[in-house]
Amino acid sequence: MLLNNLNIPPRLNAQLPADPNTENSCRSVENAVYSWVDPTPTSQPTLINFNHQLAEQLGFSDEACQSALFTQLMSGNALLEGLKPYALCYGGHQFGQWAGQLGDGRAINLAELKTDQLGYQTLQLKGAGKTPYSRRADGLAVLRSSIREYLCSEAMFNLGIPTTRALSLCLTGDQVIRDKMYDGNAEFEPCAVVCRVSGSFLRFGSIQLPASRGDEKLVKQLVEFSINNDYPHLKPENDNFTSETYLSWFKAVCANTATMIVNWMRVGFVHGVMNTDNMSLIGETIDYGPYGWIDDFDLGWTPNTTDEGQKRYRFGGQFQVSQWNLFQLANAIFPLIGEVEPLQSIMSDYAISYESQWQQMMASKLGFKDYQGITDLHIFQSLEKLLSEVETDMTLFYRSLASFEPGTDPTIHFEHCYYQPQQLSERYLSELNAWLQRYQARLSFDGLSPEIRLSNMNKVNPKYVLRNYLSQQAIERAEQGDYSELETLKLILTNPYDEQPDYDHYAQKRPDWARDKVGCSMLSCSS
Numbered sequence: 001m002l003l004n005n006l007n008i009p010p011r012l013n014a015q016l017p018a019d020p021n022t023e024n025s026c027r028s029v030e031n032a033v034y035s036w037v038d039p040t041p042t043s044q045p046t047l048i049n050f051n052h053q054l055a056e057q058l059g060f061s062d063e064a065c066q067s068a069l070f071t072q073l074m075s076g077n078a079l080l081e082g083l084k085p086y087a088l089c090y091g092g093h094q095f096g097q098w099a100g101q102l103g104d105g106r107a108i109n110l111a112e113l114k115t116d117q118l119g120y121q122t123l124q125l126k127g128a129g130k131t132p133y134s135r136r137a138d139g140l141a142v143l144r145s146s147i148r149e150y151l152c153s154e155a156m157f158n159l160g161i162p163t164t165r166a167l168s169l170c171l172t173g174d175q176v177i178r179d180k181m182y183d184g185n186a187e188f189e190p191c192a193v194v195c196r197v198s199g200s201f202l203r204f205g206s207i208q209l210p211a212s213r214g215d216e217k218l219v220k221q222l223v224e225f226s227i228n229n230d231y232p233h234l235k236p237e238n239d240n241f242t243s244e245t246y247l248s249w250f251k252a253v254c255a256n257t258a259t260m261i262v263n264w265m266r267v268g269f270v271h272g273v274m275n276t277d278n279m280s281l282i283g284e285t286i287d288y289g290p291y292g293w294i295d296d297f298d299l300g301w302t303p304n305t306t307d308e309g310q311k312r313y314r315f316g317g318q319f320q321v322s323q324w325n326l327f328q329l330a331n332a333i334f335p336l337i338g339e340v341e342p343l344q345s346i347m348s349d350y351a352i353s354y355e356s357q358w359q360q361m362m363a364s365k366l367g368f369k370d371y372q373g374i375t376d377l378h379i380f381q382s383l384e385k386l387l388s389e390v391e392t393d394m395t396l397f398y399r400s401l402a403s404f405e406p407g408t409d410p411t412i413h414f415e416h417c418y419y420q421p422q423q424l425s426e427r428y429l430s431e432l433n434a435w436l437q438r439y440q441a442r443l444s445f446d447g448l449s450p451e452i453r454l455s456n457m458n459k460v461n462p463k464y465v466l467r468n469y470l471s472q473q474a475i476e477r478a479e480q481g482d483y484s485e486l487e488t489l490k491l492i493l494t495n496p497y498d499e500q501p502d503y504d505h506y507a508q509k510r511p512d513w514a515r516d517k518v519g520c521s522m523l524s525c526s527s
Contacts, residue, residue: 007114008082012122015225017218019089019132026135028101031218033206034086039076039108040129040139042191044173047071048483049490051154054165054197057117065168074195075170076108076128083111087131088201091209092277093328095312101209102277103133106141109201120229122201123167127193140176144475144519146192147486149288151474153196155466155493156285161263162256163285165197169486180518190479198284200230204329205277211332220336223249230282246336251346254326256283258354261322266361267462268294268394270315272304272523276325290523293465295510296391296419299384303468305522319354326350364460365398366439367453369446379442382435389428391419393509395465402457405450406440419509462496463507468521469514470506 012034019035021027029035050065064070072078079085087104094102108131110123126149127141146169156163172191179186202222210218224241227234227249234248260283264271271278272290280286292303299316307313313321330343337343362380363371387397396417404413410432411424418424443453466489474485492503514520 006080006111008111009114009120010084011112011120011229012225013084013086013112015228016221018086021132024130024132026130027132029089029103029132030213031210031215032089033218033222034088034109035132036084037087037108037131038079038085039110039125042075042077042172042174042193044171045071045075045077045193046171046173047074048169048171048192048478049150049486050074050168051166051490053494054154054167057115058113058121058167058197059115059117070168071170073110074125074168075172075193076110076125077172080111085110085125087133088206089133089209090203090205090277091212092203092205092275093208093325094275094277095307095310096324098212099275099277100212101133102205104131104201105134105137106131106139107196107201110195119199121197121199124196124198124201125193126196127172127191138176140174140191141193142176142178142189143171143192143478144189145289146194147475147478148291148471149194149196151471151486151489151493152288152291152466153285154490155496156269158494159263159267159462159465159496161267161269161285162260162283164201164280167195167197169194198280198282198286200226200280200282201286202226202230202281203277203286204279204281204325204332205275206281207329207332208276211335216335219333223333223336226281243337243339243342246333247342247346250330250333250343251349253281253283253329254346254350255353257322257326258350258357259283260285261318262354262357262361264318265315265358266365266460267465268297268315269465270294270301270303270313271318272302272307272313274313274318274321274325276328279322279325279329292523293467294394295467297384297387297394297397299388303521303523308522319358323347323350323354361460365457367402367443367446367448367457369448372442372445376442379435379438382438386428386432386435390423393417393419395462396507396509398461399458399463399507402454402461404436410436417509459497463499464492464496464503466493467510468519468523469510469517472514472517472519475519 016033019029019032022036024037055065085108087108089103091100092102107124107126108128110125112122114120130139150166150169153163153166170193174191175188176191177186178189207219207222223246231249231252236245270292278287290304294315300314302311302314359371400414474489477485492506
């Protein structure tokens with residue numbers, strides 16, 4: 001498909017109300033879902049990288065993606081005839097506190113496409129300039145955060161985790177001052193734009209904001225839009241929406257959210273800023289800010305410097321936060337339901353459903369045929385206790401566990417997983433041996449061959465994840481004009497469960513130099 005042949009049906013724009021004020025100035029926007037706004041022109045846009053696989057699925061030819069027009073379009077520097085960009089209006093709870101109106105402060109929705117392979121998909125430019133929701137900010141994004149989003153969204157997709165996608169990454173030729181760690185050391189950084197792609201960019205906060213203003217009509221419009229377009233199997237005949245329809249929608253949102261969080265826990269991903277404005281109504285991972293990947297297993301770890309004291313968004317707390325966020329969404333749609341009990345029942349079911357999915361996920365990580373109840377739960381819990389006692393690389397340990405055989409010395413088999421081998425006391429090794437004996441007995445109960453178990457475990461325990469230090473190395477090279485590491489990481493992370501022996505060094509534990517380095521351990525929301 002060439003760029004002048006895009007199928008652009010005005011679905012969201014046709015079905016939901018726009019802000020009548022077309023001035024691009026920061027303000028309160030009411031009774032509207034979005035505001036019309038054009039991207040800010042850039043000085044010298046350059047295409048750094050584009051996603052061949054996603055481009056093909058969207059219907060873009062390589063010729064189109066390599067054209068000057070594509071670079072101009074994906075950097076926000078040009079618009080095709082018929083495109084009417086807009087920024088979404090929403091609110092949200094940030095770190096547990098209601099923040100009021102937020103909105104797309106540095107994201108501009110370029111177009112909604114109707115594609116043959118992926119259905120309806122929205123192209124959104126992140127870092128494309130100021131919008132009515134930018135508050136005191138400039139709406140721009142820097143190269144380091146853009147690289148992190150570009151790489152991570154595709155890494156998550158290839159891990160089989162629901163996520164927004166990334167189509168392209170462009171430099172703009174401009175620079176902006178940023179205080180990377182909020183410590184007074186601001187400096188100029190290169191600006192970049194990521195084109196991210198999703199079936200829907202509506203968030204929990206999209207419903208919350210009109211609800212907080214008592215705008216029940218707009219809440220109803222938004223929920224029904226989501227049902228019609230994102231959950232069409234729930235759409236009632238003759239458009240006869242009832243409280244039961246809305247409850248079915250809420251239950252589906254809960255189910256998708258649970259699946260997403262369980263998968264985060266499976267691979268050791270920590271979102272870092274699970275505010276309600278960063279929670280997708282279709283259960284996709286969205287807004288890759290100060291995220292992180294667990295190196296040494298630590299349920300209390302958060303990658304976000306802003307959250308260092310509270311640890312609200314720590315690795316082991318992600319289910320509880322998702323539940324709290326869903327409670328806020330339930331409160332927002334309460335006027336459509338009129339009863340507390342059905343919503344409470346769905347929330348109770350959410351906790352049960354998550355626990356069941358987590359148990360099945362853990363069983364698969366350990367190579368069991370199925371979850372067998374309390375005995376398996378004790379195996380899971382005692383393993384997590386062991387992994388927490390000494391600094392053990394989560395990704396390496398589970399991958400290595402798949403090939404562990406009875407009679408093997410665990411000290412030797414797992415030695416590459418430990419960050420501080422001196423922590424391996426006799427007591428710890430005794431407990432590890434005891435756990436491995438229980439584990440082997442449990443495997444014998446299933447009766448799977450070692451070869452089948454290895455294959456099964458390697459399908460859910462990745463060899464390669466986007467460790468922060470790997471991203472940081474790619475960023476540092478890119479800031480010097482070398483994008484080769486970006487391309488290498490993208491290639492490796494396309495097949496994260498495969499061995500790829502030529503890239504074994506990308507599957508090693510975090511090096512010592514990265515333990516406390518900015519960008520490798522803790523990150524800020526600065527972009």
